[in-house]
Amino acid sequence: MSEKVLMKGNEAIAEAAIAAGCRHFFGYPITPQTEVAAYMSKRMPKIGGVYLQAESEVASINMVLGAGAAGVRVMTSTSSPGISLMSEGISYIAGSDVPCLIVNVERGGPGLGGIQPSQSDYFQATRATGHGDFHMLVFAPSTVQETVDLISDAFDLGDKYRMPTMILSDGLLGQMMEPVVLPEPKDPTDDKEWSVRGHQGKRPHNVVNSLYIDPAVLEKLNFERFEKYEKIKETEQRAQEYLVDDADIILVAFGASSRIAHSAVDAARKQGIKAGLIRPITLWPFPEKAIEKHVGHAKAFLSVEMNMGQMVEDVRMIVARRKPVHFYGRTGGVVPTPKEVLQQIVKINGGEL
Amino acid sequence: MPKVTVDNDRCKGCEMCVIACPKEILELDHSITNSKGYHPAHVTDAGKCIGCGSCTIMCPDCAIIVEVERCPRRYS
Amino acid sequence: MAKVMGERPKALLDVPLHYCPGCTHGIVHRLVAEVIDELGVEGRATGVASVGCSVFTYNYFGCDMVQAPHGRAPAVATGVKRARPDNVVFTYQGDGDLAAIGMGETVHAAARGENIVAIFINNAIYGMTGGQMAPTTLPGQVTQTTPYGRDPATAGNPIRVCELLSTVKGVALAQRVTVDCPKNVRAAKKAIKKAFEYQMAGKGYCIVEVVSTCPTNWGMSPADSIQWLRDNMLPYYPLGVYKDVGEEGEE
Numbered sequence: 001m002s003e004k005v006l007m008k009g010n011e012a013i014a015e016a017a018i019a020a021g022c023r024h025f026f027g028y029p030i031t032p033q034t035e036v037a038a039y040m041s042k043r044m045p046k047i048g049g050v051y052l053q054a055e056s057e058v059a060s061i062n063m064v065l066g067a068g069a070a071g072v073r074v075m076t077s078t079s080s081p082g083i084s085l086m087s088e089g090i091s092y093i094a095g096s097d098v099p100c101l102i103v104n105v106e107r108g109g110p111g112l113g114g115i116q117p118s119q120s121d122y123f124q125a126t127r128a129t130g131h132g133d134f135h136m137l138v139f140a141p142s143t144v145q146e147t148v149d150l151i152s153d154a155f156d157l158g159d160k161y162r163m164p165t166m167i168l169s170d171g172l173l174g175q176m177m178e179p180v181v182l183p184e185p186k187d188p189t190d191d192k193e194w195s196v197r198g199h200q201g202k203r204p205h206n207v208v209n210s211l212y213i214d215p216a217v218l219e220k221l222n223f224e225r226f227e228k229y230e231k232i233k234e235t236e237q238r239a240q241e242y243l244v245d246d247a248d249i250i251l252v253a254f255g256a257s258s259r260i261a262h263s264a265v266d267a268a269r270k271q272g273i274k275a276g277l278i279r280p281i282t283l284w285p286f287p288e289k290a291i292e293k294h295v296g297h298a299k300a301f302l303s304v305e306m307n308m309g310q311m312v313e314d315v316r317m318i319v320a321r322r323k324p325v326h327f328y329g330r331t332g333g334v335v336p337t338p339k340e341v342l343q344q345i346v347k348i349n350g351g352e353l
Numbered sequence: 354m355p356k357v358t359v360d361n362d363r364c365k366g367c368e369m370c371v372i373a374c375p376k377e378i379l380e381l382d383h384s385i386t387n388s389k390g391y392h393p394a395h396v397t398d399a400g401k402c403i404g405c406g407s408c409t410i411m412c413p414d415c416a417i418i419v420e421v422e423r424c425p426r427r428y429s
Numbered sequence: 430m431a432k433v434m435g436e437r438p439k440a441l442l443d444v445p446l447h448y449c450p451g452c453t454h455g456i457v458h459r460l461v462a463e464v465i466d467e468l469g470v471e472g473r474a475t476g477v478a479s480v481g482c483s484v485f486t487y488n489y490f491g492c493d494m495v496q497a498p499h500g501r502a503p504a505v506a507t508g509v510k511r512a513r514p515d516n517v518v519f520t521y522q523g524d525g526d527l528a529a530i531g532m533g534e535t536v537h538a539a540a541r542g543e544n545i546v547a548i549f550i551n552n553a554i555y556g557m558t559g560g561q562m563a564p565t566t567l568p569g570q571v572t573q574t575t576p577y578g579r580d581p582a583t584a585g586n587p588i589r590v591c592e593l594l595s596t597v598k599g600v601a602l603a604q605r606v607t608v609d610c611p612k613n614v615r616a617a618k619k620a621i622k623k624a625f626e627y628q629m630a631g632k633g634y635c636i637v638e639v640v641s642t643c644p645t646n647w648g649m650s651p652a653d654s655i656q657w658l659r660d661n662m663l664p665y666y667p668l669g670v671y672k673d674v675g676e677e678g679e680e
Contacts, residue, residue, distance in 0.1 A: 024512055050511045054504065055537040062501035062534070066508020069495040070475065074512070092498050196493035196509065198473035198516050207487045209478075209496040367451030367644075367651040373611060391450065409435025410611040413455020414446055418435040 004181050009144045009174040010035035010077075012182075013103055013167070014043060016151035017075050021186040022101070023049035024074040026063035028056055028082065031115040032171035033105035036077040057082040061089030061102075068098040069208040071195025073155055073188060075101035079171075080109050080121050083129070090164055091130030095210030097225075099158035101151065102136070103167045105174040108333035116333025117171035119255060122310035125168050126284045133222055135229055137165040137236070138283040140254040144178035150281070152183055159192075161232060168283060170306070172256040172335065232285055239287035240279040243269065244294055247276030249348055252291070252315050253304040254280045257336065261304045264341035273349050283311070291318045300348050301325045304341055306334075324348075355404030356420040357396045361385060363416035364393035370408035370417055376401045379408060438462035440471045440491045447485060451651020453641040454482060454550060456608045458489055460618045461521070461548060464625055465492065474517040475509050477502045479531075481523035482556040500531025503538035506545040517628060519546040525555050528564040528588050535594075542599030542633035546624040549590060552641040553662060560646030564588045567665055572646070587665065591638050595671035601633035603672040607640040607663065609655050623675070632674055640666050 007015065013036050017025070025040040037053065044051035050067075054060040060076045067074040078086065083104050093100055106121050108114030125138045137157055141147040147169060154165040190197075196206050212218035243265060244250055253261035258279040268275035278294070280287045291301075300323055303312035312327040319325050328344045330336040364387065371379045371394060382395040394417065396402065404421035437443060441462035448454045465471050474492035478484060480499035487494035497505040502520035510518045527535050527549050538545065554572055555561040561574040565587050569578040579587075591603045602624050606617035617639060624635035640662050642654035649657060670676070 024508075026508065026511075052507070052511060052541075054507075055533055058501070059504040059507075059534055059537065062497065062504035063508035063511070065497070065501075066477070066495065066505035066510075067512040068508070069505070070509045070512040070516070072512040074508070088498050089501070092496075096496065196475045196495045197513055198475060199471075199493055201472040205491055206493045207495070209487055209494070211484060211496055363445055365450035369451055369456075369651060369655075372652045372655065405611075406434035407611045410614050411456065411608075412435065413448065413452060413459075415435060415437040415441070415455075415459060418433060420431045420433050423430045423432055 004179045006177050007144060007180045008035060008177050009147060009169065010105065011039045012144050012148050012180050013077065013151060013169070014039040015182055016148040017101065018043060018047065018049070019183050019185045020073065020152045020155040021188040022073040022075050022155065023047070023188050024067045024072050025050065025076070026052050026054050026060045026067070026074070027076045027078065028054050028060050030079045030082050032107055032117070032174050033077050033079050033103065035174070036103065057085035058089065061086035061093070064100045065089055065093050065096070065098060068093065068100040069096065069196050071190060071192035071197045073159070075103065077103035077105065079105050079107045080113065083121060083124060087130040090136070091132050091134065092210050093164045094130070094134035094136065095132060096208050097162040098164070098208060099162055100164050101154050101158060101167065102164060103169060106168065106170040108331065114333040115171065117256060117335060118306045118331055118333060119170060119257060120307035120310070120331060121168065122283065122305070122307060125166055126286070134225065135163070135284050137161070137163060137232070138168055139166070140168045140281060140283050141173065142255055142258045142279065144173065144176065145180050147173060148180055148182060157236065161228060168255065170256050236282060237285045237287040237289055238281035239290035240281060241290060242277040242279065244276035244278055246274055247294070248274040248299040249276070249302060249345055250294055250298045251275060251277045251302045251304055252280070252311065253277065254283060254311065257304050257306050260336055260338050260341055263338035264345060267338060267342045268345045271346070273345060275345050280311070286314045288318050291315060295319055295322055298323055302344060302348060303327045304336065305329045306336070307331050354399065355402045357399065357402060357408070358418045359394050360416040361387050361393040363414045364391060365389070365414060366391035366393060367413065368394070369411040369413060370394050373407040373411040375405060375407060376403060378402060438466045440465040442489055442491050444488055446489065448482060449645045451642065451644045451654065452482070453608045453639070456614060457548065457550060457617070457639050457641070458486070460614070460621050461519070462490065463618060464622045467622065468625055468629070470517045470625070473515060474519070475513065477506045477509065477518065477520040479520060479522040479526040481526050483521055483523060483550065484557065486521050500526050500529070501534055502526065503531065503534040503543070503545065503547065507538055507541070507543050510543060510545055517625060519548060519625070521548045523550050523556070524552065524563040524565045528590050536597065539594050539597045539634040539636070540599045542601070544628050544631055545634060546628050547634070547636040548621065549636055549638040550641045551590070551638050551666065552643040554643050554646045556643050556646055565666070567661060589666060591636065591671040594636055599633050600636070600672050601627045601674045602635040602637070604670045605638040605640065605666060605668050607658065607668060609658055627675065640668070
């Protein structure tokens with residue numbers, strides 16, 4: 001399909017996965033992403049794929065582990081409380097080096113929270129998804145089109161590096177409708193030699209496992225995995241820069257809040273304030289290089305998020321007290337307005353609110 | 354006569370074979386201690402073995418093998 | 430011409446088993462491997478290892494193996510089977526894994542009629558962690574966490590899994606067996622073989638519950654454990670076929 005279609009974010013997630021050759025979806029309803037499952041339930045049977053509504057998110061992520069271990073492209077989709085339930089499964093998936101795609105359409109938290117968008121799962125996605133030392137590749141789209149493009153990349157990179165990948169979306173991106181060009185569909189391949197698809201008597205058995213009782217063996221495995229992560233940090237960082245080269249005040253924002261920050265930057269520029277925006281596209285690996293590049297000329301940074309201050313810690317770590325790093329956040333499902341963000345820029349610039 | 358062979362290294366001296374043997378001709382051999390510290394089983398009276406294989410059925414460790422010559426009249 | 434009995438089946442790798450002396454896990458491993466050999470399916474089998482004393486089954490079975498989190502083996506097996514419908518997929522689970530933390534996954538895999546085989550080792554105790562109460566621990570049974578004997582008033586009642594699952598449409602076979610003597614070991618193997626055959630015929634979820642011993646945590650010799658099993662477990666967990674769509678006809 002190369003024509004433009006108007007699609008709801010959640011449904012575009014499903015179509016993009018199918019175009020990437022994914023034929024296995026296991027999930028559970030939760031607002032605001034239930035449309036992903038509902039759409040998959042209609043589409044998968046028509047293309048010979050598998051849609052299975054699991055009994056819980058715990059079961060979903062374990063089905064993902066099984067299908068991923070068996071060598072197929074597989075995904076699940078949920079929202080914040082569901083990721084908490086999947087925490088154990090994701091740790092096992094990472095510890096077993098199984099690729100898969102997990103979509104988190106974030107909502108307000110903690111606890112049952114709310115159903116409106118938030119970005120309060122940043123720490124969970126980049127630092128604390130599950131027990132043990134591991135990372136997922138985490139992507140933060142800011143448009144429906146970007147969601148589609150990043151899903152394709154997520155499957156490819158997940159397979160390449162044998163690790164779980166995450167699309168960190170939010171209720172705003174999930175529910176909005178935007179024009180989208182879908183990629184050329186890829187057929188599923190079956191080329192994972194390490195998978196547990198049955199040895200057919202032609203090789204020793206494969207074991208997909210995360211248990212290593214011998215500490216020396218487990219340490220070595222962790223070291224090797226982190227060497228892989230270092231390579232990924234070198235080569236896979238992604239960010240978009242908007243009017244940053246001459247900026248005094250650099251905003252850092254991802255996902256839906258980056259769209260608001262973008263508008264605020266435009267408004268600031270109209271007032272003569274040299275504002276710019278660095279928009280991380282990979283949250284892990286965090287685009288350190290993009291920020292480091294501009295610390296010299298920036299007067300200040302402003303992190304704009306829909307949480308109580310999470311990504312700002314990564315910005316602060318990179319800036320390392322060389323310049324002031326400010327934070328502006330709304331949470332609970334409240335979405336900041338460009339006007340509020342502009343006021344913050346003006347304040348930092350020393351002007352009147 | 355049936356031939357019973359115990360793998361002394363795999364046997365854990367659990368006595369499942371001892372209690373299963375209908376002829377009660379299996380016992381632990383306390384004069385042998387294997388590398389894991391167990392006393393393996395052994396046949397006390399080979400002449401009484403009927404080759405039923407009950408010991409092999411009850412062994413959790415595939416540590417006992419029984420070979421029986423088939424009666425040529427029946428099995429040729 | 431000699432008949433040789435007791436040889437290790439091909440689908441059981443030539444590795445010493447780590448189980449305690451007299452633990453019936455060893456017998457059941459051998460039976461599962463013998464069935465895999467007889468059906469000739471090792472090349473297209475995928476086993477799902479669970480968490481408990483049997484956590485190392487991935488070292489023992491010769492087919493491809495995947496390790497599941499505690500209780501989640503039925504869900505992992507579902508993922509494998511839906512990705513590889515032609516594979517023969519089985520789980521091997523203890524009483525905590527299948528009936529405590531994994532009860533939800535068990536019941537739902539059964540209700541989906543998931544074409545997998547669950548080998549369920551019921552020895553009324555948690556072995557690997559040192560002998561705590563299990564969902565199948567008997568009333569009055571002393572364990573590390575029921576030091577005065579299990580009191581149903583505070584610690585709940587034991588769960589009879591075969592009976593429970595027999596009410597679930599989607600279950601093709603629910604059979605309780607034991608391995609206390611050669612006759613019962615032979616019957617257990619027949620049940621396991623039937624379960625695998627049912628899977629290959631697409632009949633649905635099969636569970637073979639094997640009433641088993643745990644000499645170490647029961648605090649008795651293997652021989653005494655066999656007797657304890659007969660005296661205490663079999664009256665509470667009667668052997669038998671609780672559901673068999675092959676006999677009763679498809680629903």
